[in-house]
Amino acid sequence: GRTGASELIADALAAVHEAFRDLDEGTVATYIPELATADRSLFGVALAGVTGSIYTAGDADSPFTIQSLSKPFVFALALMDRGLAEVLEHVGAEPSGEGFNSIRLDPATGRPPNPMVNAGAIVTTSLVRGDSEEERFARILDLLGAFAGRPLDVDGRVYVSESETGDRNRAIAYLMHSAGSLTADVEATLDTYFRQCSVLVTARDLAVMSATLANGGVNPVTGERVVDEVVTEWVLAVMATSGMYDYAGEWLLRAGLPAKSGVLGGLVSVGVGQFGLGLFSPPLDARGNSVRSVAAAQEISRQFDLHLMHRP
Numbered sequence: 001g002r003t004g005a006s007e008l009i010a011d012a013l014a015a016v017h018e019a020f021r022d023l024d025e026g027t028v029a030t031y032i033p034e035l036a037t038a039d040r041s042l043f044g045v046a047l048a049g050v051t052g053s054i055y056t057a058g059d060a061d062s063p064f065t066i067q068s069l070s071k072p073f074v075f076a077l078a079l080m081d082r083g084l085a086e087v088l089e090h091v092g093a094e095p096s097g098e099g100f101n102s103i104r105l106d107p108a109t110g111r112p113p114n115p116m117v118n119a120g121a122i123v124t125t126s127l128v129r130g131d132s133e134e135e136r137f138a139r140i141l142d143l144l145g146a147f148a149g150r151p152l153d154v155d156g157r158v159y160v161s162e163s164e165t166g167d168r169n170r171a172i173a174y175l176m177h178s179a180g181s182l183t184a185d186v187e188a189t190l191d192t193y194f195r196q197c198s199v200l201v202t203a204r205d206l207a208v209m210s211a212t213l214a215n216g217g218v219n220p221v222t223g224e225r226v227v228d229e230v231v232t233e234w235v236l237a238v239m240a241t242s243g244m245y246d247y248a249g250e251w252l253l254r255a256g257l258p259a260k261s262g263v264l265g266g267l268v269s270v271g272v273g274q275f276g277l278g279l280f281s282p283p284l285d286a287r288g289n290s291v292r293s294v295a296a297a298q299e300i301s302r303q304f305d306l307h308l309m310h311r312p
């Protein structure tokens with residue numbers, strides 16, 4: 001029955017949290033000074049079903065900045081605003097096999113490899129419609145809030161820290177402008193990108209956001225249609241191939257689920273038609289993915305036979 005299933009999920013999350021809370025490996029990101037202050041012991045796990053039920057374990061209500069986890073959702077907004085064909089004129093859909101801050105562009109087209117690395121995400125941010133940069137960012141913040149099912153805010157200190165130390169992102173953006181893939185104003189686009197990365201969320205929010213993708217674009221808690229169903233298919237496909245940077249292939253092999261990580265240790269993973277997972281733990285492995293979040297998500301996938309290639 002329903003209660004039985006709920007207890008099973010709640011127990012599994014508690015067990016996975018217990019199993020990996022002492023996995024004290026990896027390092028907290030320091031290249032943005034404000035990120036270096038993150039508490040490495042934090043570990044939150046949350047799961048939201050497409051029915052709207054939410055389960056949590058550990059620090060699921062600790063706020064942290066969304067960072068690269070904003071990328072799939074802003075990609076969704078760019079797709080809603082421009083359609084697939086126009087978006088693909090500016091950014092590719094190929095896994096890069098490189099780190100999140102790779103500077104490589106396609107030599108023939110000038111496009112960044114995909115919307116899940118910084119270069120591609122800066123381009124998708126530039127494709128969001130708005131008459132002014134304020135309006136463009138307001139639409140992004142509203143969209144992230146609609147996915148989460150509550151209004152979200154920016155961490156002003158992280159935003160300033162990102163902007164002050166964002167030379168590599170600036171270099172990538174100017175390179176894309178000269179290559180023709182980034183056609184909007186460079187500094188205005190970067191400012192919006194830095195703000196978008198500095199939006200505060202919790203593991204619980206991430207679970208609802210990813211459950212909205214799992215649910216074909218309808219937020220299962222609020223009932224609001226946030227994006228079109230076909231857009232969720234496009235976003236999940238790119239998450240599956242590119243969401244975990246240069247670990248994307250091995251991630252899909254082991255977890256078998258579309259996912260996206262962020263440099264502050266957040267992770268979203270999606271069981272299409274079933275649930276969204278949101279995890280948070282700051283220490284990162286060598287590829288910039290959260291050690292505890294990766295281990296916990298892979299364990300949950302194993303326990304519930306969630307691998308996409310699992311024979312139904």
Ligand code: GLN
Binds near residue numbers: 066069
């Ligand atoms: N704001 C970060 C950056 O642009 C996001 C990177 C990430 O989460 N991997 O460097």
